[in-house]
Amino acid sequence: MKYPDGNEVRLGDKVRLWAGAEGVVVCSLDTLEFSDEYPEKEWGYLQKGVLIATPEAGLIHYLEPDATMELIERKVSRGGTPREE
């Protein structure tokens, strides 16, 4: 799944979902990326889209990106640089 600006949604991304609501991508089914807290064996059945954890609404599964969804910050890789696309 991609943001409206064309960037791929990746695990660990900090995203703005709508005005005043931010979240973190905890699973990216499309890229088969799963956080430790949301393992593939439990969440892989969703098959596609991304799972985003938000304080405002809890967990949300998106099959398609929202027009208002935008990347705030990309998780820094172990090497200390933002992960490449």
Added chain:
Amino acid sequence: MHRGGWRRPSLAACAAAKERCFLHRRRSWGKNSRLRVSTSNPGRAVFVSAPQTRTASRETACCYDRTVSGPFLYNFFRDYDPGTGRYIQPDPLGLEGGSMSLYTYADQNPLSNTDPTGLQFVLLGGGGGAVGGFGGLRGFGGNSGGRSNSSNDPYGGLGQYMGGGSATGSSSSSSSSSSAQQVQCKQPCPPCKLADGTVVAIGTIGYRWDKLPPSVVQHGIVGDHLNLYEVNQNPNNCKCFWRRGPTVRPPPLPGWIPIQPLM
């Protein structure tokens, strides 16, 4: 102690005894219940037994949660009424569920079939794990139809995970059926709840109201619009979550709730 047997128990006769009184019913369609009758109000009777105590071969619904379903049996997607042998909600799959009646339990054949989730009936003890009355969990309609392996319907597989117990069955004996049912009942998911404790059924629609000036077009809608979400529950870990749905014009319909965290 009054035993109803195959006859309909008499609540009035029980109440007339002026003592704590239980009525047992052992009947088909899961009607193996125990009622406690209030002596002060003979019209009021409550279930006091859990379905796990019932005869395995008669066990129909999986989980009993009186706080949720009153005298009905919580069966994941629907509540089963042992009094009528039917569900109290229509089949969420509609007519695509395979039955002409949307309220029947296990294709009206509880001796051969079971329906542990309210979505599909499963042939008890079938060597090949026969499955009937099946389709995708549609909800918003954007991911309609499809068996569980459909690549564009991740929710179609819900029944596969929740009702897979019989798929591995190899015996047609009743003990096998019972065993399969017990597997289903070992880890029933609790209902989804809001932060204030309110129970929300799977499939409940949540909305987020975007209040915009009439000059703004978003999601193809001019001005105000509702972003819809649907309550779902992961069958593997019972965690509840929202699934993003379509965007529609206001106002919200009765039964819709503002989106908020699920417990």
